[in-house]
Amino acid sequence: MKVKIASRGRARGLAEGTRKHERSLHGHGGKRKGKKTVKKQGKRQKLMLTCKVCNKSVEKVLRGRTKKKVELKR
Numbered sequence: 001m002k003v004k005i006a007s008r009g010r011a012r013g014l015a016e017g018t019r020k021h022e023r024s025l026h027g028h029g030g031k032r033k034g035k036k037t038v039k040k041q042g043k044r045q046k047l048m049l050t051c052k053v054c055n056k057s058v059e060k061v062l063r064g065r066t067k068k069k070v071e072l073k074r
Contacts (some may be wrong), residue, residue, distance in 0.1 A: 001049055001050070001051060001052065002049070002050040002051075002052055003047055003048070003049055003050075003072060004047070004048050004050070004072075005045070005046070005047060005048070005069070005070055005072065006046040006047060006048045006059065041065060042065035042066045042067045043065065043066070043067075044061050044062060044063075044064070044065055044066075045061070045062045045066060045069070045070040046059055046060070046061050046062070047059070047060045047061075047062065047070070048060075
């Protein structure tokens with residue numbers, strides 16, 4: 001079993017959310033109004049488990065939220 005930390009890929013330029021955000025930045029001002037008063041929440045760490053024999057990969061989400069990245073020991 002091969003283990004690696006899952007990472008986000010490059011964002012697609014034509015995705016709906018990206019286009020919506022670009023539209024909101026047009027016109028006067030250039031930025032969205034208001035300040036966020038939300039406390040940031042930690043992400044759940046995800047591991048990709050890959051079988052060495054058949055090359056099938058499975059996602060494993062670790063319990064609990066954390067600000068720090070997971071460290072893999074060799």
